[in-house]
Amino acid sequence: MAILQIRTYPDEVLKKRACEIENIDGAIARLAKDMLETMYEAPGIGLAAPQVGESIRLIVFDVSHKEEKPEPHILVNPVITATEGEEVMEEGCLSVPGIYAKVKRPAKVEVKGYDLDGNEVVMQAEGLLARVILHEVDHLDGYVFLDRLSRVRRQMALKKYLKSVKS
Numbered sequence: 592m593a594i595l596q597i598r599t600y601p602d603e604v605l606k607k608r609a610c611e612i613e614n615i616d617g618a619i620a621r622l623a624k625d626m627l628e629t630m631y632e633a634p635g636i637g638l639a640a641p642q643v644g645e646s647i648r649l650i651v652f653d654v655s656h657k658e659e660k661p662e663p664h665i666l667v668n669p670v671i672t673a674t675e676g677e678e679v680m681e682e683g684c685l686s687v688p689g690i691y692a693k694v695k696r697p698a699k700v701e702v703k704g705y706d707l708d709g710n711e712v713v714m715q716a717e718g719l720l721a722r723v724i725l726h727e728v729d730h731l732d733g734y735v736f737l738d739r740l741s742r743v744r745r746q747m748a749l750k751k752y753l754k755s756v757k758s
């Protein structure tokens with residue numbers, strides 16, 4: 592396994608729509624495991640393949656507490672199939688280090704995708720788990736959480752971020 596380099600905003604790979612994965616082969620399995628290792632090391636609770644420079648539809652996440660047993664999830668070609676409600680939660684992103692902002696998103700979500708064996712997986716989630724799934728699927732569509740803010744709040748957050756990157 593290997594720790595991968597995390598791309599940071601405004602890297603172009605973060606703004607592109609990622610491609611569907613056609614074959615879940617050994618290379619995809621290796622990448623997923625490296626992504627999990629990279630995420631734990633960062634540390635973070637979710638990571639999407641574009642964040643490590645691979646423009647393909649693959650996400651990993653684990654919202655278990657540090658004291659608990661790890662609960663790693665890997666989803667290939669995830670699709671949000673239902674959402675419900677609304678919730679405001681503070682988010683950050685390994686690709687936008689140092690910036691946190693309250694983001695409004697659906698409170699509950701159903702996501703379909705595939706595991707590394709090619710089996711279909713359906714997950715219903717709420718709370719932090721729903722939040723991380725929506726955040727990571729956004730990465731596959733070329734969005735970072737800043738894109739979910741109002742124009743004014745987005746500009747303020749971007750200004751702060753770009754200033755922190757320069758210094």
Ligand code: NI
Pocket residue numbers: 683684685686726730736
């Ligand atoms: Ni992120």
